[in-house]
Amino acid sequence: MNQVWMDEYQEKLATAAEAVKCIKSGDWVEYAFGVCCANEVDAALAQRKDELRDVKIRCDIGAYRHYTAEADPSGEHFVWNSWHVAAQDKKFIGKNLYYVPMKFHENPMITRRDAAPPNVLVVMVSPMDRHGYFNFGAGAPSTWAAMEKAQYIIVEVNQNIPRCLGGNQECVHISQVDYVVESQNNPIMVLESSEPNEVEVKIAAHILNRMYDGNCVQLGIGGTPNAVGSMVAESDLKDLGVHTEMYVDAYVKMAKAGKINGSRKNIDKYKQVYSFAMGSQELYDYIDDNPGLAAYSVDYTNDPRIIAQIDDFVSINACIEVDLFGQVCAESVGTRHISGTGGQLDFVEGAYKSKNGQSFICLPSTITVNGEVKSRIKPILSPGAIVTDPRTAVHMLVTEFGVANMKGKSTWERAEALISIAHPDFREELIKEAEQMNIWRRSNRVEGSFSSSI
Template identity: 65%
Template sequence: MHLKSEYQNKLVLAEEAVQVIESGDWIDYGFGLTGPYELDKALARRKDELFNVNIRNTLGLWPHFSIDSDPTGEHFTLNTWHFSSAAREFYSKGLAYYIPMKFNELPMLTRNDCIPARVFMASVSPMDNHGFFSFGVGAAGNMASIENAEYVILEVNENIPRVLGGNQENIHISQVNFVVEGPNPELLTLPATEPSETDKKIAQNIIHKLYDGCCIQLGIGGIPSAVGNLVAQSDLKDLGVHTEMYVDAYIKMTKAGKITGLRKSIDKYKQVFSFALGSQELYEFIDDNPGVAAYSVDYTNNPYIISQIDDFVSINACIEVDLFGQVSSETVGTRHISGTGGQVDFVEGAYRSKNGQSFICMPSTYKTSNQVTSRIKPILAHGTVVTGTRSATHMIVTEYGIANMKGKSTWERAEALINISHPSFRDELIKEASAMKIWRKSNKIK
């Protein structure tokens, strides 16, 4: 069948497409910016007809019309692999639940372990001349869901860039049951994060550890932004990119001529990522750009793949660390904040890379209700989920320096961590470490 004819034959209104959904169904939504918009609106309008419909997504960035329509949770329940701000709000109301995972395993979990979603719905770029729609801003695990689904429904959004890729970043019209032409909502943009003075100090500690030819993975927030600023102003050259999330810091480094990918061991010259989130400039930059490549997350976050890239540098953030070197990046006590994400993947992969370095960053303190609290604690708060085990943690960074955990005994770890804690808390941390039998008289404080 001619591609345009096939497209027209599958083109329906959103209200018609969601009629295939039945009570008790599981529905998978596209990752991040590839989540459905008009389709979710149409699903919300069917609320009174449906019961116990489970929606499963990862980092849902569009409005959740269906969950908003059902404050009782009788009709729709959100199950998510990674909390967004909206998911946190639903969680507090008992309408959303977290699915633990290591990000690199998302496609495998979807294919082998989850209840298969009967319906998959996602937003995509317009179809190209070859019959393909792009998932490139959210290629992480969509194809795994599609392989299990009975119905695949796509919502075309002209604002979604067509991103080239390495695998599973697009879908062909022949794999689709219905196409909906939505209202083309503008993509969510993240305002530029202005690094704080503390962020800049942390970034300065890291920049001294970088050298020509490093391959960099950055997370989101002020610290990665500060690192990007410093790299752009530095004499570094021939840096590479292999990351889960593509952020604006990479554009800044690229425009400064710092990123070439010349020395990458694999995917040479390509900036590799699994999903993108940032400014409108970022979306325009990755659109039809052969210098970037979107891959499924079982490639970008696979520790085995990461370990094959020499001189790999992973830079991520956390909430708090205890004196044993355990890292929490997803909860505050039992209050859920985000998710494991890819932090564990990159910590493990970077350390196994030849000359690899993994940095977990945080300001030494945080302030709530006019009270300053140390992020380095004797033990993690009651109920806190451990994201990075003490045996996996490589380097912890604050504005006061870097603490290398590898090969260190418990008393050496305590010494290193207390030395990068805020000076106001060091005496109390030493007292606690002594009570925990992880402090020696020979320990030194700078």
């Protein structure tokens, strides 16, 4: 270890309570992404509640307990703002946590140009290496953009953070930080994969039938992507590539089965490219110091222009509901906020522009609410529902009943295709609604003619 860097490390070493003294009333405080979000530093800041007012905390999937939000339910002292609501954020949305709408690939640009600049950035990092660098590659989407704007940078060192080798902006040097806080090395957040149910397996099978050797794959989170990963691992597919925002356990399963080598990628050949990772301990162990992977900032991984450069791209994401016009909601139930736009629209647009690219948005055909089964394909979106993907951008929608391609279809063709993949119990009702909205041509419907793939 370079003695110069060690001396500087010791000079900047502070307790969490000492480090948060740099935060003043009215400040904006940025917490890094996901598993690199502040933990013990946030707990120390909560202890200063009575000294501070209107401290605005901004995070992106805050993975750990929100001590400051718990300490101040009124939001008078600390108010949270989230680029994407998930994990611990959900406990406080609608109370003292607010959503910041964005397209994920624009996050670094927005941070640098339009958002209120953070006075302080807090990022959980791996221990300093012999060159004086801390690593935050498991949560790298826009951390450096916030660093460039912040007056003070606090690193919270946790030996459980994986050291993720990167393509860009995945580490910070001791000379570039102001405070080093050595944590108690608590375990980082683990997101265990759920087993896909029967419906999710059927949806995954429709997608798998359209995949082929050499595809470059982006997977979102959830049962269907997990099912795709499991089925790919057991299939004859080979030479797959990875270019994604989120690195999930399904990739580990596919990689260990020998399905991923990136040999046919147009760019970043042989590398599995991602912007952040969340999953099991097995996943964190796999990405740690793995030269086959590369962590990038999200303005690279999610830029539709970058995605479009990769031939044979397959993007797989999930949504909450879709209407007969092909509008997709993936972030709210009516006005009740659930998550965020995230990178879904980035990959929907980028994958379609890829040579031979395919973008799939998946949803089970029904949902049970208070014991009542309802269709998730609706005449119009629920009142107040947010349009995540406009109808002009959507490529293919998938339920357990098939695949509906929205591209190049007029309104009546869209309605016909979507009704064909709706649950049979709701098709007649949807036809009546489509007729009332003047997007149905009865002459085009023959009883029993609905195809499983339109």
